[in-house]
Amino acid sequence: MTAPAQPAAPPPASPARALLPLVLPALVIGVGSSLLLTGVSEAADLLKDVLWDTLPHAIGVGPWSVAWMLAVLTATGVAVGLVVWKVHGHAGPDPATTGLVDAPLPPGVVPGLLLATGISLAGGVSLGPENPITAANIALAFWLGRRFMPACPAQVWVGLGGAGTVGALFGTPVAAVLILTETIAAAPRPAPGAAPGERPPSLWDQLFAPLVAAGAGGVTSRLLDAPVFGLPLPPFEGPHWPDLIAAFVISAAAAALALTAVCAFPYVHRVFHLLPHPVLALTLGGVVLGLLGALGGKLTLFKGLEEIGELASDPGAYSAGALILMTVVKLAAVLVACGSGYRGGRIFPSVFAGVALGFAAAALVPAVHPAVAVTCGVLGVLLAVTRQGWVSLFTAAILAPDPGLLPLLCVALLPAWLLVSGRPQMQLDGAGVPLR
Template sequence: MGKLAAKAGHGALFGVLTVALGGFAGAFAWAFFFLMNLGIDLLWVKAPAALEAQGLPAVVYPLAFCLAGGVIIGLFQKRCGAYPEDMNTVMAQVKTTGRYEYRHLGASFTGALLPLLFGGSIGPEAGLTGVIAGLATWVGDKMRFMRSQVRELSQVGVAAVVSATFSAPLFGLAAPLAGYADESAGAAPSTIEVPRATKLVAYLLAIAGALGAMVGLGSLFGQGGGLPHFSTIAIGALELAWGIPLALLGAAAGWLFHGSGRAVRGLASRLGDRPVAKAVAAGAFLGAAGVVLPFTMFAGEAQTEQLAATWTTFSAAALMATGFLKVIVTQVCLGLGWRGGHFFPIIFAGIAIGYGAAVLTGIDPVFALCATTAGLTGCVMRQPLMTALLLFLVFPVKAVFVLLAAAAIGALIPVPKGWLER
């Protein structure tokens, strides 16, 4: 009886700890987004306004500032190393070893924040995932009675922070259970492992704690970050007629994402172990693209809101050029040292292309966004179900069949195997 009571008490304590860990993951994600937005506002709104008042032409600011960012990022990596590791690497390490080393959490946090502050076309998920996985491992190591459950703590921490980062609980639940083996990184498609009931409850508690912290802090202090959500969609005969062509259009952008990634990796190999030169080259390309098409910069959260409010003022050519160029810019950033994730920018690229398609065809814009974004993301991820779970963060659940069909079309587009290697 005493052993049974002790086991029950241990289980209850583990449950409390998972909720607390989830809440911390959500609060950390919110704080990261909040700090990022404050820095971007200072560097890209207030500072340019002050410089323009002194007579500096606004058009030169993106190029000059991205070059400066390249120098700072390159020097940081030369001193501290290539941090943060990408989300796939973090998840794979947690899945195979049950832990994630926490000796370089400060470098991971700083390395994730710097490229975002300087306008990098990358997402924040890499740094957030690594920091939370490392902290969960640290908690398990320090609390002796929890050492046998370090693996579970690390995995539920990853599930919590992924859910909070993307505001997509189903993707946050499925991604760590699946690995997450992104085939765009050269890995075989993963399968979702169904956990024991007790482990599933731990995941759900952590995710609830993470989302609760994000919502609570957002309501008290303002939204920390994340992409906006489209709540309505119209699906008629005209939309269905355009479904496959638009999915193929998005998949073409995904094919370009893979191809440009292969080219950038070749350039990085030629540059060798020269982190400053690589980061400055990426900054120059990013800044030049930003001068011509400003929406090719940044992760895409605020830019999606801006585009949703102004897309009718742009030509179809400008919108599509923005989307196709953005996937190239993202690969340049990632391949030349501006470390981060690719999910946010490719979703924004799909949205920009979708708005361009809506201008051309006159169909419901949200349907166009669903088809092009799912086609692009499906081509990149190579996993239609995971693509749909991720895109629920942006699109309504009733668009599920559009998302699944377009993602399947994108995943079926053949991509040379050499392009998938990292």
């Protein structure tokens, strides 16, 4: 006879004296992250108005003509290339090798990274601000944290900078907490002040300070300029069995289409990096992006957040073929932009691709509810591009915040995840090999 196994002791709670000192830094980092995001976005919008409104009207050129798209995007490539070439730090590492939350960059890299990002956002490049702004905020949080609280582990400042930025991007701390939950599950870290060998604290203790930073970032973002993600979709009355079938098919098809683009990513990256100079690679990328914009139309330019609102306001104005073309062009534009070296994130333009694909599915099969088609399209594309299940589910859910859709999305995630799991990611290592 053997004695019954004793149940494992629960993780010790972090004492308040270890958590309280992080409240003020978390608040400062969260507010600062939102202010930096807002400042870069506002500056980019001002330059965007000059490039796409003031200048073309001043010289009598149509702002959405093929000639003007080519001219602006080519000039954007030259400008970003000069920043990457000449500015200290070269605007950070190759964006093809970076994720959303990475190790801190040297603070001297931040000005060039933000300058390249602002030019790209204004010039119509199909990338969002999320990756470079998160990298900048993590770099600044780490630099300040190590100066004023050197005893805190580096992971604390990385978590606060990333959480504050994601909270500001979405206007809510939920997305930040979901991202950090995945990170912590992969590599739990000790609490600040924990003794060597002490068991990791509970999940909520680890999320305490990042939640403060994300909340501060989200509240500040909403006070300054509330981000709008909800789309004007018809109310969803369900789910019903046909909705479940449609969700399975659309999410899997969206994941498969986006996965095709992801698999092409290392080859696109290799072609552009055959050129011996970043100015040449980025200028060629600008030319290709201009041609893609001329093919797909003005909605396929820029990061995609405002464009999905315009598309959703009147999806009936576009045929299923036009919507599929927009989807393919947007995914191709993300490949070219990131592969040629533009600084930016892939989440927002991927959301546009998923929305366009969802509306195409609803146009092809009118019996499919638009809310089901759009949210499942976004879910499948984001799963393939980001390989982050929680973020993909959250982003799809906030586009149509209907309680009846959430269980449907949770089920629709499963076949799409089986399709993309273990496949190449849209991120390369230093040798140009896709991560898995």
